[in-house]
Amino acid sequence: MLINWYPGHMAKAKRLIEANLKVIDVVIELVDARIPLSSTNPMIAQFIGQKPSVVVLNKADLADPAVLKEWKAYYVSQGRRVMLLNSRDGKGVQQLVKLVRTLAEPKLARWRARGLKNRSVRTMILGIPNVGKSTLINKLARRSAAKTADKPGETKGKQWVHIGDQLDLLDTPGVLWPKLENQVSAYRLAATGAISDAAFDMETVLTQLVAELSQWYPQLLTARFKLDALAADPMETIEAIGRKRGCIVSGGAVDLEKTYKLILKEYRDGKIGPISLDRVGEFADKGRDSQ
Secondary structure, rough: OOOOOOHHHHHHOOOOOOHHHHHHHHEEEEOOHHHHHHHEEEEEEHOOOOOEEEEEEEEEHHHHHHHHHHHHHHHHOOOOOOEOOOOOOEHHHHHHHHHHHHHHOOOOOOHHHOOOOOOOOOEEOOOOOOOOOOHHHHHHHHHOOOOOOOOOOOOHHHHHHHEEOEEEEEEOOOOOOOOOOOOOHHHHHHHHHOHHHHHHHHHHHHHHHHHHHHHHHHHHHHHHHHOOOOOOOOHHHHHHEEEEEEEOOOOOOOHHHHHHHHHHHHHHHOOOOOOOOOOOHHHOOOOOOOO
């Protein structure tokens, strides 16, 4: 299942970002806390270059706290500034604003030395689709400044948003990379909603997801779906969930399509529990695309 999803507006977004980076003081790189490196577009490191930046692990409330702690330590070991954030309730947003101002201060000091005392801090949020950029912007601006959606690719063009005293933010569309070589990362991106549901095979993604949940979070899976035990075959577990939830078609067979969507929604909404799919050991020594 090689997922390739790079529509025309993605290429346009890439050009837009590159054209506007020269006026940006600090870059906020937003990733999904459940899959930090799978949701990291490798092109973003090239965009950022030597600019001050902070990597924000968004949707931290949906991730496994123990694994999240390991990821935070990993980013620090890489020399990155890192923050955890739950953009739904705004926890951590004001700390992010303070950090952006701190990172921008050396450049602002140079502007002041040249007599430009009223120069605003300019920041940009970069990330893949559906990682929570618009929701975060609305929390920063304390109003509905950016359109939010549950499907990727909703932000079409750039817009400047004033988010505080002498602090402006450039919203940009999410960008996926042209080809997803790493199939583990590809399915995890699909599972979390970064890729349109129409662009992948539901059975393949759900089989992989249930296999990993069975390995790492068996108690959460059995508790949520009231299962006595988990089968060795993920498909048997999926069918058991379908029967428990009444996803049955005429003749008594399990409605697999309905069951896939049910499991996927409950995972994405955090109803199964706090879950992390990416683990530091998978990536730290190998690199992102070498699994």
